[in-house]
Amino acid sequence: MPVGAPAARATAWVDTDALARNCRRLADRLGPRRLLCAVVKANGYGHGFELAARAALAGGARWLAVASADEALALRDAGLDARTLVMGALSERELADALRCSADVVVWELGFVERVAQVAQRLGVVARCHIKLDTGMGRLGTRSERTALACAELVATRPSLELAGAMTHFATADELDDDGYFDAQLERFTRLVAILREALGSRFVAHAANSAAVFRDPRSHFDMARCGIAIYGLDPFHEDAHARGLEPVLTLESYLACVKQLDRGESVGYGRTWRAERPTRVGIVPIGYGDGIRRALSNRGWVLVGGRRRPIVGTISMDNLAVDLGPRPEGERIGEPVVLIGGQGEERISAEEVARLLGTINYEVATALAARVRRLPLSRRAAELPPGAGSARCEHG
Incomplete structure (x- = not known):
């Protein structure tokens, strides 16, 4: 780790x-x-x-x-x-x-x-x-x-x-x-x-x-x-939960496990379904379709890193997915939390948004989460993050 x-x-x-x-x-x-x-x-x-x-x-x-x-x-x-x-x-x-x-x-x-x-x-x-x-x-x-x-x-x-x-x-x-x-x-x-x-x-x-x-x-x-x-x-009407006075309960989170520097034309993931159009950095996140992140989000979905939206690139595998962090470092660090559903800073990715990308409903997005994803009360989050979380610098190259 x-x-x-x-x-x-x-x-x-x-x-x-x-x-x-x-x-x-x-x-x-x-x-x-x-x-x-x-x-x-x-x-x-x-x-x-x-x-x-x-x-x-x-x-x-x-x-x-x-x-x-x-x-x-x-x-x-x-x-x-x-x-x-x-x-x-x-x-x-x-x-x-x-x-x-x-x-x-x-x-x-x-x-x-x-x-x-x-x-x-x-x-x-x-x-x-x-x-x-x-x-x-x-x-x-x-x-x-x-x-x-x-x-x-x-x-x-x-x-x-x-x-x-x-x-x-x-x-x-x-x-x-x-x-x-x-x-x-x-x-x-x-x-x-x-x-x-x-x-x-x-x-x-x-x-x-x-x-x-x-x-x-x-x-x-x-x-x-x-x-x-x-x-x-x-939202039971698949639109905006906040408009009905409801508060989303779930935040699905993983972390940046690795950051790689890619040159133009280099690829990531099975089948080489995505290739870098320019030199860029790709973050590897240890979560995949074995955890309930649908493979259909490959090259379509988003995550939040450091409060910024980053696109999922390449084919989502059973245990990992990749995100394009862009060509210039913007403060991302190894171990930094990555949010797939929920809020981070001012940004939010709702289950309804993910459902629309998949052509399904928020029910399926939530219930698809696999048993190996831990469910913990938000009140324990501070205790689960060790001192210095996110303090190690990204690896380049």
Whole structure:
């Protein structure tokens, strides 16, 4: 490791205070009578599930949501006992695991309701069930209001089951020009909630809104909102998080491990996809597609070094990428932090910007970060940088 380099090749610094503030912003928008459920699936959208969950709860979230039983178990193993909803499909083994850790589960077929009742009875627990209506997403859930009502009535007859909620999932909440599709989904779910309330009372939690819907339409808020992308300070409309009062939580950082002097025509990386048009200096950064930096950013993406934008040059490899530092030294030093997502000085590279370069969405950029990237709270950053970090001079030649 170069003298003065950070303690790790790739670190995702997570501003847990900002995450908590984002949750408070969302909770304020929902109002005091509605619950905020923080979605921490996919390792907290790449930010680290435990860091994200603890910060979300500190910011006022009352529930947590995950996609799998294994994720629910991981929350319990971390000592997080908040009300947890497993939103995904469950095999027999996964269902038992979810119920053992007191997670709520989602149902939409009579046969599955019966299976949940059997497993819950065998385990000696009461399974809290959420009826899911597919109002137009076309994924999990029943398309039939009649089936949804039948599932709810069956839950009510089984002593090992409890009707805990009714839910749906919007397909176009983040697309304001959707030809009324969002409104049609909202109307269908509103009708189901009214039917269930009349038939079974109001003791269950109705929830439909994701992050985009929370900002889009108060009618979608019901009793609870399931917010994922916004709690991480990423814009649910893929534009500008700051414009919605959200604070980006993630800073993805590596460092300059090596600096080389290149003459005109010399290349860097596999396939020689980039060649120097003039004498220049190239910095080697020990992070690559094995860490989640997509290869498609080769010769297109940017990083921040010393508060300046520097272009990624050459083909990104599994463990390294190169950046063009320009022909003249501008104070860059071996071991100096390199930011791939986040801010440095007055400059910022947002996940939304990276997503636009890749033709994808900020969700994928964040969740693509590999397991070998350390997730650490931003409060530990000073302790992780050794004395003299960035003090060694660049190597030329």
